[in-house]
Amino acid sequence: MARLALPRANPNTLAVTTTSQTPRRLPDVAFDAAAAARTLDWVGMSNIALPLRVASADGDTMTVAASVDVSVDLKDASARGIHMSRMYLQLQTAFASETVTPAGLRRVLQTLIDNQGGISSAARLVVRYEQLLLRQALASDNAGWKRYPVEIDASLREGHLHLALRFAVEYSSTCPASAALSRQLNAERFAEDFAAARPLSNAVVGEWLASERGLAATPHAQRSRADVRVELRPAFDELPLVALIDALEQALGTPVQTAVKREDEQAFARLNAENLMFCEDAARRVAAALSADPRIERFDAEVAHFESLHAHDAVARVSGQGALA
Numbered sequence: 001m002a003r004l005a006l007p008r009a010n011p012n013t014l015a016v017t018t019t020s021q022t023p024r025r026l027p028d029v030a031f032d033a034a035a036a037a038r039t040l041d042w043v044g045m046s047n048i049a050l051p052l053r054v055a056s057a058d059g060d061t062m063t064v065a066a067s068v069d070v071s072v073d074l075k076d077a078s079a080r081g082i083h084m085s086r087m088y089l090q091l092q093t094a095f096a097s098e099t100v101t102p103a104g105l106r107r108v109l110q111t112l113i114d115n116q117g118g119i120s121s122a123a124r125l126v127v128r129y130e131q132l133l134l135r136q137a138l139a140s141d142n143a144g145w146k147r148y149p150v151e152i153d154a155s156l157r158e159g160h161l162h163l164a165l166r167f168a169v170e171y172s173s174t175c176p177a178s179a180a181l182s183r184q185l186n187a188e189r190f191a192e193d194f195a196a197a198r199p200l201s202n203a204v205v206g207e208w209l210a211s212e213r214g215l216a217a218t219p220h221a222q223r224s225r226a227d228v229r230v231e232l233r234p235a236f237d238e239l240p241l242v243a244l245i246d247a248l249e250q251a252l253g254t255p256v257q258t259a260v261k262r263e264d265e266q267a268f269a270r271l272n273a274e275n276l277m278f279c280e281d282a283a284r285r286v287a288a289a290l291s292a293d294p295r296i297e298r299f300d301a302e303v304a305h306f307e308s309l310h311a312h313d314a315v316a317r318v319s320g321q322g323a324l325a
Contacts, residue, residue: 029080037077042124044071045084048091053099057133057242061099069126072112076119086115100127100152101238102163109156124155131167131241137259138267144258148245166229169245172254172268173305176276178219185216221272223256224279224305226286231297233322240295251289252282279305283316296322 052066070087094108105125112123130147137143151166193213194200208214226248232240249255253275257268277285282303290299298321305314 039077040074042071043074043082043084044069044087044124048088050091050095052095052127052129053097054129054131055099055238055242062132064129064132066127066129068128069124070112071124072116072120073122074119075121079119082120083116087112090115102154102161102232102234102236105152105154105163106156106161109154109161113156122155122157125152127152127154131245133242133245135255135258137261137264138257138271139263140259140261142259142261142264146256146258150241152239161234163232163234164229165232165239165241165244166227167241167245168228169226169248169252170256171224171226171249171252171282172221172256172272173224173279173282174219174221174254174272174276175309176278176281178309179273179276182217182219186214189213189216219276220308222306222308224282224303226252226282226301226303228286228290228299228301230290230299230322232295233297236295240293244290244293247289247293248286251285252277253285279303279314279316283318287318287320290322291320292323294323298322 046069048068048070050066050068051063053061053063056062068091070091072082072087074082090108090111094111095104098104109123109125112125113120128149128151131150132145132147134143135146149168153164153166155162190208193208194205197204228244228248230244254268254271257264260268282305283301286301286303287299290296290301298319300317300319302315302317307313
């Protein structure tokens with residue numbers, strides 16, 4: 001009597017135990033030979049939710065909510081897919097116990113490659129989160145938290161770490177042209193109101209300047225934003241995010257505020273008058289700050305002034321290299 005030929009067991013299966021304690025093997029077709037052999041640049045997952053430990057301004061650490069993209073290349077043309085679940089599980093604990101640093105990112109990326117069992121040679125992480133910094137008021141004793149959107153783009157190829165930071169800084173920009181036109185109107189009104197007044201005392205002029213008549217026009221100002229991407233040299237132990245944010249806010253001179261009392265608002269108005277700028281001026285200030293930093297290999301920046309005069313925005317872009325170490 002002829003016997004039926006039973007199919008041979010697929011080596012790409014996973015043994016499991018059912019409720020009746022009977023071993024079963026689950027098929028794993030992801031590692032069958034690919035129908036059309038071809039290598040792939042990147043394969044992975046995007047928007048993975050993770051807690052992330054990052055450095056704060058005072059040198060301490062804080063935990064933030066992050067969204068992470070992770071991928072590896074598929075250099076083995078005969079492999080159908082990668083070990084995706086291994087990457088996910090690795091990320092769940094990768095940043096749980098240490099602050100994100102260049103060395104830590106390198107270790108995570110190397111482990112991602114090693115866990116693929118030889119089918120990958122490169123790995124990439126894109127980490128997005130919001131950095132919270134406690135900012136002191138300009139004049140009062142108050143302080144408030146400000147958030148900065150951040151993106152870390154880290155990749156490891158042929159043993160070389162490539163690291164980039166993207167972040168944004170918001171500031172106020174007062175138009176120099178509008179300020180000049182306002183000053184002219186103020187001067188004309190002064191001449192009109194005091195055409196017949198001779199002599200003029202300081203008290204009279206001061207009283208007029210403090211009155212509504214003393215302000216014939218005001219220059220237009222608007223919230224503005226600098227979006228920056230820097231490629232970092234890999235020779236530094238820490239991510240210089242807070243230092244770069246501080247440098248840009250100092251260069252621009254008018255970062256948006258958090259806690260504001262009347263004395264703080266007055267101090268902010270003074271800063272705006274001292275830092276009149278077109279978008280071109282702001283872009284040059286950003287470039288000067290970034291090009292002086294030896295931690296930066298190269299940078300790309302865009303400043304946008306969200307006009308209160310126009311229905312469109314004024315935009316300037318600039319790129320360059322950091323200082324030689």
